[in-house]
Every structure is written in structure tokens, then in C-alpha cells.
Amino acid sequence: MKNRIIILCTVYLLMFTAYSFSQEYRNSGFSKPMNLAFNLAGSFGEPRPDHFHSGIDIKTNGVEGEPVFAVYDGYISRIRVSPYGYGRAIYITHPNGFTTVYGHLSTFYGAIEKYIDAQHYALKKSELDLTLNANVFPLKQNDTIAFSGNTGGSDAPHLHFEVRNTKTEHALNPLDFYPKNFYIDTIPPRINKVKFYQFSKDYFYSSFIKPYYNLSAKESWSFEHIDINDYYAFSLEGYDKQDSSENKNGIKKIEVYQNKNLVFKYDLTEIDFDKTRMCNAFVDYDEMINDNGYFYNCYQLKNNSLAIYQPGSNGFFSNKETDSINVYDIYCYDYNDNKTKITLEIPKGTSIVDWEIRNQKKILFLLTKDSKQINPIVFLYQDLKLYFLKIHFMMMFI
Numbered sequence: 001m002k003n004r005i006i007i008l009c010t011v012y013l014l015m016f017t018a019y020s021f022s023q024e025y026r027n028s029g030f031s032k033p034m035n036l037a038f039n040l041a042g043s044f045g046e047p048r049p050d051h052f053h054s055g056i057d058i059k060t061n062g063v064e065g066e067p068v069f070a071v072y073d074g075y076i077s078r079i080r081v082s083p084y085g086y087g088r089a090i091y092i093t094h095p096n097g098f099t100t101v102y103g104h105l106s107t108f109y110g111a112i113e114k115y116i117d118a119q120h121y122a123l124k125k126s127e128l129d130l131t132l133n134a135n136v137f138p139l140k141q142n143d144t145i146a147f148s149g150n151t152g153g154s155d156a157p158h159l160h161f162e163v164r165n166t167k168t169e170h171a172l173n174p175l176d177f178y179p180k181n182f183y184i185d186t187i188p189p190r191i192n193k194v195k196f197y198q199f200s201k202d203y204f205y206s207s208f209i210k211p212y213y214n215l216s217a218k219e220s221w222s223f224e225h226i227d228i229n230d231y232y233a234f235s236l237e238g239y240d241k242q243d244s245s246e247n248k249n250g251i252k253k254i255e256v257y258q259n260k261n262l263v264f265k266y267d268l269t270e271i272d273f274d275k276t277r278m279c280n281a282f283v284d285y286d287e288m289i290n291d292n293g294y295f296y297n298c299y300q301l302k303n304n305s306l307a308i309y310q311p312g313s314n315g316f317f318s319n320k321e322t323d324s325i326n327v328y329d330i331y332c333y334d335y336n337d338n339k340t341k342i343t344l345e346i347p348k349g350t351s352i353v354d355w356e357i358r359n360q361k362k363i364l365f366l367l368t369k370d371s372k373q374i375n376p377i378v379f380l381y382q383d384l385k386l387y388f389l390k391i392h393f394m395m396m397f398i
């Protein structure tokens with residue numbers, strides 16, 4: 001009984017913490033950065049090669065020149081001008097503990113544009129990254145700061161809008177700062193494919209020649225008798241769309257239940273820029289760099305330390321430990337909690353039936369005599385078996 005009370009108290013405490021957390025954001029008093037609806041060309045946390053998208057991309061109806069406003073009192077703390085990344089961008093530090101970022105701007109407003117012009121001449125530089133103190137451009141909420149554009153790494157006119165915790169510098173979901181009804185999305189995420197991975201107990205790099213199951217457009221699927229051996233994991237390829245736009249955005253949250261018990265979960269609510277590169281382990285890296293779409297890994301590799309995962313459940317399964325069928329219920333959520341459910345049924349396997357293991361991937365590392373580092377420099381998300389070969393001399397023919 002005592003244990004039960006402790007568990008209940010913990011659950012209530014967790015619920016209260018999560019609730020008060022998001023309420024705190026919504027009460028922060030931010031107004032909108034443009035007089036436009038939140039129709040997104042890119043969502044918070046969606047995967048990109050080498051990083052997570054750290055803000056929202058608000059569409060500007062295909063045109064530039066929409067006025068952009070300070071969402072709260074504060075001051076301009078940084079201005080960047082670059083042909084890459086956020087292009088022309090403004091950072092505003094607010095007294096309530098948050099910093100907002102406005103990217104891909106066309107021109108800055110009034111005195112700000114004149115100031116930047118003068119800096120170009122004074123510093124004789126086309127690229128600028130200026131840190132400003134609070135006296136240079138103090139702002140009131142809704143002051144115009146710039147006009148939207150398409151500068152830097154942008155394919156179409158939009159505003160990249162970002163909210164950061166000023167102290168931790170972690171990126172937060174800007175939608176968490178606005179009333180729920182500001183973001184219209186009633187369509188659940190679309191899942192196209194399930195991909196399976198099979199591996200031995202201590203070695204992951206292998207997969208099947210026929211690893212995919214293609215899914216038709218509906219909200220629930222049931223797979224029966226997928227023959228699988230040893231240890232396995234899976235990923236899902238899909239996206240989320242809003243009612244009002246064709247853009248394929250990211251999937252915010254995935255939960256996997258094995259025989260009704262939660263065994264894997266991620267929820268993208270906050271991004272630590274120091275770990276954003278781990279996005280390469282969040283999705284199937286090979287599929288991403290080959291432009292095959294984003295396969296959301298329903299497993300967490302050992303050295304992937306992103307704080308988005310449910311602790312203690314890594315999404316690796318063994319059908320050696322069961323006598324019958326494992327039923328997996330997988331729920332994929334968008335920001336508005338619309339969900340898609342997939343059910344997989346995997347029986348205990350005794351042999352690999354019509355699936356074969358691909359050739360295992362081999363990577364050559366070079367370690368020179370006086371060098372302390374291995375080339376190429378890589379992030380290792382799991383243990384790797386290394387075989388050492390001594391090379392006495394090497395000749396290169398070009």
C-alpha cells in the first residue's frame with residue numbers, strides 16, 4: 001500500500017510539473033511575429049542532416065516584405081548578415097528569460113537598416129555578426145524590426161522564428177508560447193513505411209535486403225507473422241501535414257507499446273544545440289543522406305544522449321525472450337495530438353525466413369604513428385569493433 005501511495009504521488013507530481021511547465025510558456029505574453037497565421041513550411045525539431053530544425057518556418061504567402069514585429073519588450077542583442085544560414089537575422093533578448101530569433105529577413109526596419117549599412121562601411125565587410133548592448137536598440141512589444149524575406153539558406157520566402165531559453169540557450173517550441181488554437185492541424189501524421197533492423201546481441205550494423213513494409217493511407221495497420229530472428233528494432237518513415245498547407249513537416253512524438261507496456265518514447269519539446277548533431281542518430285542516417293525521406297528511429301543507440309527520450313527504454317527487442325507473439329502498438333503524434341496508430345505482431349522466430357542479412361558496413365580509419373586522433377573524425381553512437389592492421393608504407397597513384 002505504501003509503495004502504491006508513493007507511485008501515485010510521483011505520477012501526480014510528474015503531471016503537475018509537465019502542466020505548470022507549458023502553462024508558464026503560454027502565459028509569457030508573446031504576441032505574434034507577423035500578422036499572418038501559423039502556416040508552417042517547417043516544424044520545430046524536424047530532422048535535417050546534422051541538426052534539428054530549431055524553430056518554426058512561418059509561410060508568408062510566397063512573397064517577401066511582410067512586417068516583422070518584436071513579440072515582447074526587450075532589446076536587439078545580436079544582428080547577423082550572411083549569405084548562408086539565417087541570412088539577415090535579428091536576435092531579441094527579453095526580460096522574461098527568453099530570446100527570440102527572426103531569420104531570412106529582407107531588410108531591417110528604419111534606424112536598424114541604417115545602422116547595419118554604416119557597419120558594412122566601417123568594418124569593410126559584407127558578412128556581419130554583431131553583439132549589441134541593451135542601449136542600442138531597446139524595443140517595445142509589437143515594434144516593427146524588419147521585413148520578411150528569403151535570405152541565407154532559404155528556398156522560398158518565409159520567416160524562421162525561434163525561441164530560446166536565454167540562460168541555457170536551448171531552443172524551445174515557439175508554438176508552446178501561443179494559445180493552442182493559433183495552430184490549425186486536424187490531420188494525423190502520415191506513415192509510409194516501416195523498416196526493420198536485425199542484429200546480433202553486441203553488433204548493430206546490419207539490416208535486411210527487404211526491410212520495408214509499405215503502408216497504404218489509413219490510420220491503423222496490423223502486421224501478422226513478420227518472421228524475425230534474434231534482436232531487432234524498427235523505424236518509421238513519414239511526415240505531418242497541416243490542413244492549410246502541402247508542406248511535409250516533422251513528427252513530434254512517437255510512443256511504442258510492447259504488449260501494452262511503454263517500451264520506447266521520444267518527445268521533441270526542447271533542443272540542446274550542443275547535441276543537435278545527434279539528429280543523425282535520431283533518424284536513419286543512410287536513408288536521410290540518400291534522400292529517401294526521414295525514417296524516425298524507434299530506438300536509442302547507446303551513445304545518443306539526447307534528452308528527448310523516455311529514460312530506461314531503448315527500443316531494442318529480442319524475440320528469444322518470449323514464447324509467443326509480441327504485439328507492438330505504435331502511436332505517432334503531431335503538435336495538436338492528432339495520432340496515427342500502427343500495430344505490428346511479431347512471433348517468436350526460429351529462423352530467418354526469406355530475409356537475408358546485408359553485407360556488413362566497413363569503415364576504414366587511419367591512425368598515423370604520431371597522431372592522437374582517428375581520421376575520419378566521427379561520432380560513435382554505439383560500440384564499434386575495431387580490427388587493427390599495421391601498414392608499413394603507403395603509395396598513392398593519382
Ligand SMILES: [Zn+2]
Nearest residue numbers: 042056057160
Ligand atoms: Zn527555419
